[in-house]
Amino acid sequence: MVAIFASLWVAFAAYAPAGRYVVESVIPHGSRLVSNCASLTAATAVLAFMFQISDPDTARRRIRLRLIYLISAVSVMSGLFVAGDEDRFSPQLYALYLFVYVAYLGITVGEFLVQTWKQSFRSRRTSQRIGLRTASVGCASALVYCCYKIFTLVSLGFDLGLITHGYQCSSMVTPVRCTFSVAAPAIGVLLVVFGLTLPALAWPLSQLARKRWETRSFKALASLWSELVEVSPDIVLTPAGSGEVAEDDADFFLHRRVIEINDGILTLRAYRSGRVQHATTHALAQLGEADTLRGHATVEAAVLKDAVRAKHRGLKPNGDIARPAPGTDKREGNLRAETEWLLLVAKAYADSDVVRATTTETAQEKEVVSTP
Template identity: 45%
Template sequence: MNALFLGMAFVLAAAAGYWMLGRGKPRPAGTWAMGSLLLSFGLAFASYAPVVQDAVGATIPHVARLLSNSFALMAATSVVALMMQVNLEPDDARRRIHSCVVILAASLIALTALFAWEQLDHDSSRIHALYLLTFVGSLTFTIVGFLRQALLQAGTAVRGSVTVGLRTAAVGCVFALLYVAYKTTVLVSLGLGYHLAYEGERCSSLVAGSCAFSVTAPALGVLLILVGLTLPAVVYPIQQARRRRWEMRSFDRLGPLWQDLTDASPEIILSDADLDPRTDADFRLQRRVIEISDGLLTLLPYRSLEVQLAAQRAVAASSDSGTSTGSAITEAAVVTAALAALRANQPQLVPAPADTGTGTRAADLRAETEWLLLVADAYAHSDLVRVTNGGHPDPVGA
């Protein structure tokens, strides 16, 4: 138990330090709220550790309960503040966050006063009930507010990682509400004298008795909320790195086709720009796609219908029949022959029709790139393209 809770506390404290101090400037909205959230949850986990409870309990009996409850309220308020900073206009967010901080401060003062009164009155059940009522009311208000915002934002989020993250956090709220329900049961039992639940039991297992609700439920709630809120921040740089790698590889794969098209029609090359391949991969790829598309337009009068039909027959007899790869092989064969006709200045009397899918891909750079990659790969490597064009082993212009 000590290793689990103290380990989580250390990890969360380290994450809070990185989030608030280790990131570059300017820091995005919600940085400090996220840092305080991580730190508060870390302190809450530390307060669950038996060794910490024993250490602070030796000074003031049961003070670990006050600490964990206080840190839980602070963390819950930080969660709501983070959502407001990210989703609302700055002025509106500041106004609402100020109200949440006032409620938090009032709740913490009330909890501390009631805890001290309870200690002086020798653990009066009535005072403890007031303490629980204050804690449960404040925590429920905060959790429900966050749950409502998380579900609303999950329904309108554009990025999939944000949607998944918010829904994960919403599941965490459900576990937190189970904890609230347990505290409410304790409160009712104190008020009615039924003793339906016992608070103060030392937990040696995460699933035994009331520990499943008093420790495991809030711990799972914390973990799911943290995972949900940090998932987009973790996934986004991974997605960006994968996208840049795809862009750089696609740029290189389009090279042979682009080279032959620009050799035949130099006018399609856009104005030069000083671009960094590592940071401007998207722009470089977009330029290359545009230049290849322009080059293919210059070949329209030279597209051989005879070559197109021959390529279609060859593809129909192959394993690529009826696939996008098969269509790309046919297009690559036509492009290869058209480049040769352009160099020989021999336009076709009845040119072959252009690829019919161009219009549907016009507004989708990735779809157009994927199509051109198939054509470029077939142009450079397909044996069917070489056979259809008289068995020439080398691309035109190579």
């Protein structure tokens, strides 16, 4: 990565007025050579980066081979530059210079494009997939630049006069030729650099966001967890389960809290009232929320709230036992899916007016039935 950024900085700095002045004060007319050699170095460094990702076992050998190719290309270009300077860089020598430059750059960029595109399908991390595909788009933009250079090469080699030599770019798109000679490689470089650095930037940010989500979720489930522990204290794995949690340990503590809540739900199976389930579903149907995920969570919260109250009083339902919530078997069995479901249940358990109304009504009916 250091080689990539350093060589790209040299490549663009050599074209800037200040950089051109510094370079050409040492090497007359040498800003183009310095920029082109730095561009080839950057392309080689990018490909070496990809070798490390795709096949670390063979990366060292493949990188050494690419370095030999790079040194050879730079040596030939430097030799042609020296020979051309004495002859004021004739079109033929300049065409040969361009051929070496474009051939090496095009082959390297093309190989990198193929590798990034293939590797993006094997990557598990979303940021890495997006980054590699962004780099692939950047390579495509760089290949547009290579195609333009080949067009220039043909024009100069056969003296067709299709490209005017020695024009100056007032911007990245003016004249139009600068779109291909300046804008295309600049966009390609930006996309490649962004694509390669995105996973490194996204990973720590995603981990920080995950830890904060785990900490918030752990605290948000505390109320539901306390209700279940009160009627089923044996579900607590260790006394530390009720303590504060640091972000570094959030994953472990959240796992344990989710397991304990699910264990608590299992201990209430005999107290799950089918009547409460039907009443809550009917109430939600009138509100148009019966067949939504939030609606299913509200029904489950009502069933649990009634079951906790029934176990407190030792009253088992006289009717049908409530079935598990819809979609329970289809839900992914990972921490995030289980937590998100329990968060919906916990919120409805604490705040839903429908849950409060149906469970209160059912509790009153049970008291009437149980009164001698």
